[in-house]
Amino acid sequence: MLRKIHSNRDPRDTLYSEIRREFSGYFALGTNAGKRLAGAYPKFIFGCMVILMALSLVLSFTVFRHPDAPKISAIKKVDPVEDGFSQIMQATSNIRETMHLKKLVDSLTGKRQLSREDSTLLDSALDRLSKIHQTLK
Structure with a gap:
């Protein structure tokens, strides 16, 4: 029949941990760049965040609102x-x-x-x- 395949893999090794280990240098660069940007321009980032939240609020009540279609009930004569x-x-x-x-x-x-x-x-x-x-x- 079918034989079981045994793996000697460490159960703590996951896809996320392997990707994190492989690209840890790039993650560190991104984290450092984000911290420096936030430290250099905190008011600008806060202003952008507030503007984006206000824009999201306006768009959610105008453009992305889908009014319910009126239900048309046709009366059929059924014999x-x-x-x-x-x-x-x-x-x-x-x-x-x-x-x-x-x-x-x-x-x-x-x-x-x-x-x-x-x-x-x-x-x-x-x-x-x-x-x-x-x-x-």
């Missing part, structure tokens, strides 16, 4: 006799098609080796059967 008869006819045609497809699938699976056309026909028949099954639910 229960006609509707029931059409459902019966639909169910009958689904049953007939299912029986036809079942015979087709049985005849194709009885063959020893399938040709290209047979496998395509079998695939389309199984797809159609699954679609019919989904409409019945």
Whole structure:
């Protein structure tokens, strides 16, 4: 059967820790540059933060607001006799098609080796059967 693969990996080693270890120099450079920038221009960074928060507030209530579409309820006149008869006819045609497809699938699976056309026909028949099954639910 299937054999288990044993790994001697340290469980503390994760993807994040490996990336952090590999690129630690770049992370340190970025951290130092951010600290120097924030230390040199604190009022500018605070002003940018306030402006971005105000812009976010304005955009969230204007541009990104999606008003609910008005619900249109159309009143349909439904004749229960006609509707029931059409459902019966639909169910009958689904049953007939299912029986036809079942015979087709049985005849194709009885063959020893399938040709290209047979496998395509079998695939389309199984797809159609699954679609019919989904409409019945």
